[in-house]
Amino acid sequence: MPKKRMTKTQERAERLTRALRDAGVRITRQRTALLNVLAEADDHPDAVELHRRSEEQVPGISLSTVYRTLSALEDQGVIQRHQFEGDAARFEHAETEHHDHMIDVDTGNVIEFCSDRIERLQAEIAAEMGYEIVHHRMELYVRKKGRDGGASADGLPGDEEQD
Amino acid sequence: MPKKRMTKTQERAERLTRALRDAGVRITRQRTALLNVLAEADDHPDAVELHRRSEEQVPGISLSTVYRTLSALEDQGVIQRHQFEGDAARFEHAETEHHDHMIDVDTGNVIEFCSDRIERLQAEIAAEMGYEIVHHRMELYVRKKGRDGGASADGLPGDEEQD
DNA sequence: TCCTAGTTGCAAATGATTTGCAAAAAGCCT
DNA sequence: AGGCTTTTTGCAAATCATTTGCAACTAGGA
Numbered sequence: 001m002p003k004k005r006m007t008k009t010q011e012r013a014e015r016l017t018r019a020l021r022d023a024g025v026r027i028t029r030q031r032t033a034l035l036n037v038l039a040e041a042d043d044h045p046d047a048v049e050l051h052r053r054s055e056e057q058v059p060g061i062s063l064s065t066v067y068r069t070l071s072a073l074e075d076q077g078v079i080q081r082h083q084f085e086g087d088a089a090r091f092e093h094a095e096t097e098h099h100d101h102m103i104d105v106d107t108g109n110v111i112e113f114c115s116d117r118i119e120r121l122q123a124e125i126a127a128e129m130g131y132e133i134v135h136h137r138m139e140l141y142v143r144k145k146g147r148d149g150g151a152s153a154d155g156l157p158g159d160e161e162q163d
Numbered sequence: 164m165p166k167k168r169m170t171k172t173q174e175r176a177e178r179l180t181r182a183l184r185d186a187g188v189r190i191t192r193q194r195t196a197l198l199n200v201l202a203e204a205d206d207h208p209d210a211v212e213l214h215r216r217s218e219e220q221v222p223g224i225s226l227s228t229v230y231r232t233l234s235a236l237e238d239q240g241v242i243q244r245h246q247f248e249g250d251a252a253r254f255e256h257a258e259t260e261h262h263d264h265m266i267d268v269d270t271g272n273v274i275e276f277c278s279d280r281i282e283r284l285q286a287e288i289a290a291e292m293g294y295e296i297v298h299h300r301m302e303l304y305v306r307k308k309g310r311d312g313g314a315s316a317d318g319l320p321g322d323e324e325q326d
Numbered sequence: 327t328c329c330t331a332g333t334t335g336c337a338a339a340t341g342a343t344t345t346g347c348a349a350a351a352a353g354c355c356t
Numbered sequence: 357a358g359g360c361t362t363t364t365t366g367c368a369a370a371t372c373a374t375t376t377g378c379a380a381c382t383a384g385g386a
Contacts, residue, residue, distance in 0.1 A: 026332060026383050047373080062335045067374060083246070085300075088373060102289060105297050113292075118284050122303055125276055126265060131305035134268050137248075138301040140285055142294035189352050189363060210343080225366045230343060251342060 012039035012093055019078040020069075030065050033057035038079060038093050044101075044110045046088040084110075084139060100138040175202035175256055182239040183232075193228050196220035201242060201256050207264075207273045209251040247273075247302060263301040 006014075016035040017027060025031075037053040045053070051066040070091060073079040080094045084103060090110075099114040118138070126133050169177075179198040180190060188194075200216040208216070214229040233254060236242040243257045247266055253273075262277040281301070289296050 024332095028333065028383070030334075060335080064336080064375075065334060068333085068376095071375095083248070085246075102292070102294065104294070111292065113288055115284055115288055118281055121278055121281050121284070122301075125278055126303055126305050127308070129265070129274065129276075130308050131265065131267070131303075132308050134304045134306050136301070136303045138285075138299070140289055140294075140299045141297045142289050143297050145290070145293050145295050191352070191364065193365075223366080227344075227367080228365060231364085234344095 009040045012095055015095065016073060016078050016093065019076040020072060023072060023076050025072055030054070030058050030061040031069050033061060034066055034069050038073070038091070041092070044082060044090040044092050046090045048088065050091065085141065100140075102140040102142050105141050105143055172199075172203045175258055178258065179236060179241050179256065182241040183235060186235060186239050188235055193217070193221050193224045194232050196224060197229055197232050201236070201254070204255070207245060207253040207255050209253045211251065213254065248304065263303070265303040265305050268304050268306055 013035050016039060017032070020031060020035070021027060033054040034050060036057065037050055041050075041053075047063065047066055047070060050070070051061065051063045054061050054066060070079065070081070074081050074091075078094055079091050081089045081091055082101065083089050084101070096112070097114065099112040102111040102113055103109070104111070122136060123133055176199050179202060180195070183194060183198070184190060196217040197213060199220065200213055204213075204216075210226065210229055210233060213233070214224065214226045217224050217229060233242065233244070237244050237254075241257055242254050244252045244254055245264065246252050247264070259275070260277065262275040265274040265276055266272070267274070285299055286296055
């Protein structure tokens with residue numbers, strides 16, 4: 001099949017589809033829908049949100065199916081699951097390089113970033129104790145500078161900080 | 164009240180008790196038990212484990228009470244709740260300085276560490292994007308060097324730790 | 327098209343944590 | 357110590373996100 005010119009989103013969708021196919025699972029209508037949703041998502045939606053978006057293509061698709069497919073995709077390493085503070089896991093297609101997250105505590109916005117210097121220090125610290133890093137997780141919960149900490153609109157109470 | 168010579172554990176227990184008292188809550192038998200358990204814990208037990216240990220002092224204490232008291236203590240900032248990968252939240256008395264965690268993926272052991280250099284870099288990165296850090300979370304999932312990643316025996320590691 | 331193993335939707339099960347409620351106990355006052 | 361009011365407790369039931377059992381359904385190769 002000739003490599004037609006396709007959008008980034010299409011390419012991602014293909015990649016995800018291929019991953020599933022390679023995993024030996026069948027490509028169903030509902031899976032295709034979720035794959036598309038994941039491919040065009042540039043944020044970090046949770047399972048319920050992904051389900052909501054998938055329903056536009058396949059009304060009636062069940063949440064279980066979404067969860068099951070997400071697990072399959074995660075097993076194939078083509079999507080990543082993040083467990084940020086609070087509640088449900090959030091997902092993103094894993095086509096990007098490794099990166100960490102900065103979460104705006106006021107808006108819930110997620111900003112991706114990566115610091116080789118930090119990675120290096122982490123490895124160094126682990127090595128000092130005779131360990132090697134299998135994987136790591138780093139999340140910075142941040143607030144726009146200058147903005148005063150009014151009543152934060154989100155979940156966990158009394159969690160202000162004194163770093 | 165004369166400052167009697169007391170063990171570190173006793174001091175911690177006092178501190179926790181005081182925190183609760185200051186919060187205006189009553190000091191009950193079950194709370195005292197949990198406070199003692201927390202004070203003498205040098206690992207990172209989860210609620211169920213804390214309940215188990217508390218039962219030795221107050222047979223019949225309910226898990227709800229443990230959860231409720233843990234929340235109160237957390238609100239007072241005298242204990243910290245950590246949501247490591249996988250399952251239940253794990254707790255530790257917050258008398259120590261801020262630190263991050265390294266979790267041995269094979270044994271479940273938790274090692275505490277702190278790196279000013281990393282903290283500085285984190286603040287720097289946030290600042291570059293116009294943010295200031297409210298709090299952060301960093302966990303290194305590690306493995307003893309040289310040890311090959313065989314099929315890890317246990318899925319849910321206990322809460323052992325060596326200080 | 328047929329056939330079969332992999333899938334789906336749904337409801338019920340999980341597992342951690344929370345909550346409603348009536349009985350029990352803490353802390354304060356006398 | 358006795359009384360009284362308010363907070364706590366234990367228990368069962370409720371949440372919440374996620375998983376699973378199962379019978380009906382379908383993708384995809386023969």
